[in-house]
Amino acid sequence: MTQQGYHVAVLGATGAVGEQMLNTLDRMDFPIASLTLLSSKRSAGKKINFKGEELTVQEAKPESFEGIQLALFSAGGSVSKALAPEAVKRGAIVVDNTSAFRMDKDVPLVVPEVNEDHLKNHNGIISNPNCSTIQMVAALEPLRKSHGLKRIVVSTYQAVSGAGAAAIDEMYEQSRQIMDGEEINPEVLPVSGDKKHFQIAFNAVPQIDVFQDNGYTFEEMKMINETKKIMNDESLEVAATCVRLPVETGHSESVYIEVEKDGLDVEGVRNLMKEAPGVTLEDDPANQVYPLASECKGKDDIFVGRIRQDLDRENGFHLWVVADNLLKGAALNSVQIAFSLIKLGLLK
Amino acid sequence: MTQQGYHVAVLGATGAVGEQMLNTLDRMDFPIASLTLLSSKRSAGKKINFKGEELTVQEAKPESFEGIQLALFSAGGSVSKALAPEAVKRGAIVVDNTSAFRMDKDVPLVVPEVNEDHLKNHNGIISNPNCSTIQMVAALEPLRKSHGLKRIVVSTYQAVSGAGAAAIDEMYEQSRQIMDGEEINPEVLPVSGDKKHFQIAFNAVPQIDVFQDNGYTFEEMKMINETKKIMNDESLEVAATCVRLPVETGHSESVYIEVEKDGLDVEGVRNLMKEAPGVTLEDDPANQVYPLASECKGKDDIFVGRIRQDLDRENGFHLWVVADNLLKGAALNSVQIAFSLIKLGLLK
Incomplete structure (x- = not known):
């Protein structure tokens, strides 16, 4: 973690894609000031090591997103539908890896190599496209x-x-x-x-x-x-x-x-x-x-x-x-979107 | 075997497709008066049971086709190139399951459901198309x-x-x-x-x-x-x-x-x-x-x-x-061609 970084949450931290997201945030040195790991009630309590620090996975609730600037979602469409608006309401930008919002007119669907500029029109939620x-x-x-x-x-x-x-x-x-x-x-x-x-x-x-x-x-x-x-x-x-x-x-x-x-x-x-x-x-x-x-x-x-x-x-x-x-098809593309948000001055 | 049948040879009798050809000739009751099983020198001598009769596989040579009316070939392209003309010279019709002659102008390439009529222009060799x-x-x-x-x-x-x-x-x-x-x-x-x-x-x-x-x-x-x-x-x-x-x-x-x-x-x-x-x-x-x-x-x-x-x-x-x-893609289609030859009065 770094003082100059962002307050980041990963929802679905215990899943296959969540694991790759944490790996990717780590090896690409994403600037993180604090990292909150979230999951369903069932997986809450698990311990995950990130950059030498042991973090406890917490059950995702609307309040979990207080103070979060960037939330990476990968816990299924219904979870995204319920919690993404709550995260946005609390000031976070959500990068969502489910199909929940992909075809919404107001939600950019982004592959940075293709349409990074679509990020400029975001309203809090950005969708990560389908892997294929x-x-x-x-x-x-x-x-x-x-x-x-x-x-x-x-x-x-x-x-x-x-x-x-x-x-x-x-x-x-x-x-x-x-x-x-x-x-x-x-x-x-x-x-x-x-x-x-x-x-x-x-x-x-x-x-x-x-x-x-x-x-x-x-x-x-x-x-x-x-x-x-x-x-x-x-x-x-x-x-x-x-x-x-x-x-x-x-x-x-x-x-x-x-x-x-x-x-x-x-x-x-x-x-x-x-x-x-x-x-x-x-x-x-x-x-x-x-x-x-x-x-x-x-x-x-x-x-x-x-x-x-x-x-x-x-x-x-x-x-x-x-x-x-799991990488370019999911976790990596989500983290790349986060880097693009920083580059474009959209992550505050 | 039946008195009213044909003198048939199967070349490549010990291979995966050869095995399916024998199965198919059997279950479709192809009219066979005598059956000659042929293979490379390596596989010659093997015993194969056909309709209750034990047959010994013989090494395929030009003379093997004396008296044969129908020869089903499935022993690789180079074997077909060497022996199909020898079989035709001796009066046999060859149904060849390799790519050796498929694109020859004088050789019909036949899927009976599609172009059975192409058989009428045969010059002794008929090609079975590629499985796919x-x-x-x-x-x-x-x-x-x-x-x-x-x-x-x-x-x-x-x-x-x-x-x-x-x-x-x-x-x-x-x-x-x-x-x-x-x-x-x-x-x-x-x-x-x-x-x-x-x-x-x-x-x-x-x-x-x-x-x-x-x-x-x-x-x-x-x-x-x-x-x-x-x-x-x-x-x-x-x-x-x-x-x-x-x-x-x-x-x-x-x-x-x-x-x-x-x-x-x-x-x-x-x-x-x-x-x-x-x-x-x-x-x-x-x-x-x-x-x-x-x-x-x-x-x-x-x-x-x-x-x-x-x-x-x-x-x-x-x-x-x-x-x-192995069936419609190979053995079955070859046997269907043989039945079409009978139907069209081309197998004598």
């Missing part, structure tokens, strides 16, 4: 800036850690049971609150989050709607198919795009990726160099490879985009 | 017939059994090693003959078969070129991204299409799938009904679900297509 959206828009923004973006067709290959610790446990337990010839008993995935549960081990499940009336899942609609909002372009065509895989951490995405302006080629895309903030190019087919989910865990960057020009459309390109869904 | 191509074109053919097909953008989720028994073993061994905290030593996947090998367990590897000069993998080019040939439409736009998953058997595909004619909707697509030969519709989002790789093993049909109209383009549709890659 963040890595895609950050990789595509340099292409949009230089050549315009007409459409996106994405199919995802998403890790189970996006569904929480119980989903990770279920994947490993099922894997063992299947290899040992035992019966399996799916209870968590694809969606813990949904009616049916399916095998995730040695499988590919085309459902993430619940189904909407239009036949798309909520995860797919998040990718579609959030991308348009972040890129501030309602006319951008976005289509998504979201699939859960037996991968612990690391979302992969098969992304097809069409750009507006002519003249782009594979080398041009590679050069844009080389210069893109937060992006690492891994693209050398002759030497079998391409991004892999198994290699991205614990890394901040978004990895892009398998860049190919479409064989029928000159303005069409295919990319393989991989990132740690 | 077969299930896609069979599912899309009813849509092409009724509304015309303009373009396809597909991302695949492919099982390791397509890479052979060693790949299956590697996937399970690695899974155990990773869960036990042991070091892994990839030696087979993604491509056994390629320079580098990567973790397949708990991962998604965007390489199937070797890279071509244009940055696409051979698997991707197979899907692109074979689809155009089977559907007999060089102007059809096809784009593919092929990805290997830790799934034993069952390829899944996220398929986006655009049709030519207006007026199609989700119910229209569903009705076409209900009537499509070899296709089972599994599509009821409200009740979480969709195809899963884990459910398709050992089944003949292609399963289609997650049918959605694109939100930006009325003529755009998304489908999730799943099939057993």
Whole structure:
């Protein structure tokens, strides 16, 4: 902690994303004068070590936010809906990692590499986008800036850690049971609150989050709607198919795009990726160099490879985009938003 | 065996696909007067039971095909290149499950539900398409017939059994090693003959078969070129991204299409799938009904679900297509070709 820092609260401190938020605040030396760790009643009382100091997790209540300047929320949508307005009322800026406010007109939805300037219009709450959206828009923004973006067709290959610790446990337990010839008993995935549960081990499940009336899942609609909002372009065509895989951490995405302006080629895309903030190019087919989910865990960057020009459309390109869904997809992006708030003089 | 049947040879009888071919010939009661089982020198001498009779596998040589009327080949491209012409010279019709002759102008590439009539132009060799191509074109053919097909953008989720028994073993061994905290030593996947090998367990590897000069993998080019040939439409736009998953058997595909004619909707697509030969519709989002790789093993049909109209383009549709890659993707389709040859009076 430093005298020159901010009074920060982390809500959901005991969860998978909360843990990554604390790690990220620590290693990026976020200026913190005091740190308040909050959680549900169930997890309150736990001790967490931060920069050598033992902190006790407290139950989150409206009063918890007295004197807090920055609150990082990652404890589920209903908790955010109840407590974010209370935190704002008490003077905090909330960076919310749930879907609760993402599509609210008055709430900026921010990936700093793409639309940091949207922060200027905040009204106390800032939403962190969905994990699968963040890595895609950050990789595509340099292409949009230089050549315009007409459409996106994405199919995802998403890790189970996006569904929480119980989903990770279920994947490993099922894997063992299947290899040992035992019966399996799916209870968590694809969606813990949904009616049916399916095998995730040695499988590919085309459902993430619940189904909407239009036949798309909520995860797919998040990718579609959030991308348009972040890129501030309602006319951008976005289509998504979201699939859960037996991968612990690391979302992969098969992304097809069409750009507006002519003249782009594979080398041009590679050069844009080389210069893109937060992006690492891994693209050398002759030497079998391409991004892999198994290699991205614990890394901040978004990895892009398998860049190919479409064989029928000159303005069409295919990319393989991989990132740690708990870092750039969640905790890291939230902390980056906090740094942007400081940079823009918005955190007081 | 029956007196009224044909003299049949199966080359590659000891492999994963060969085993499925024998199963399929048996359960579909293919009319067989005599059955010759062939393999490489290494596997020759093995005994295989077929319809209660014990048969000894023989080393495949040009002379092996004397008196053979139908030869089902599944022993790798170089074996096919060497022996298929020898079999044809001796009067056999060869149904070849390798990529050796697929793009030859004089060789029909056939999925019976799509282009059975192409068999009429055969010159002794008929190619069985690539597994990931077969299930896609069979599912899309009813849509092409009724509304015309303009373009396809597909991302695949492919099982390791397509890479052979060693790949299956590697996937399970690695899974155990990773869960036990042991070091892994990839030696087979993604491509056994390629320079580098990567973790397949708990991962998604965007390489199937070797890279071509244009940055696409051979698997991707197979899907692109074979689809155009089977559907007999060089102007059809096809784009593919092929990805290997830790799934034993069952390829899944996220398929986006655009049709030519207006007026199609989700119910229209569903009705076409209900009537499509070899296709089972599994599509009821409200009740979480969709195809899963884990459910398709050992089944003949292609399963289609997650049918959605694109939100930006009325003529755009998304489908999730799943099939057993060893059956419809290989052995079953080869045996179906043989039945079609009989039906069309081409097997003498």
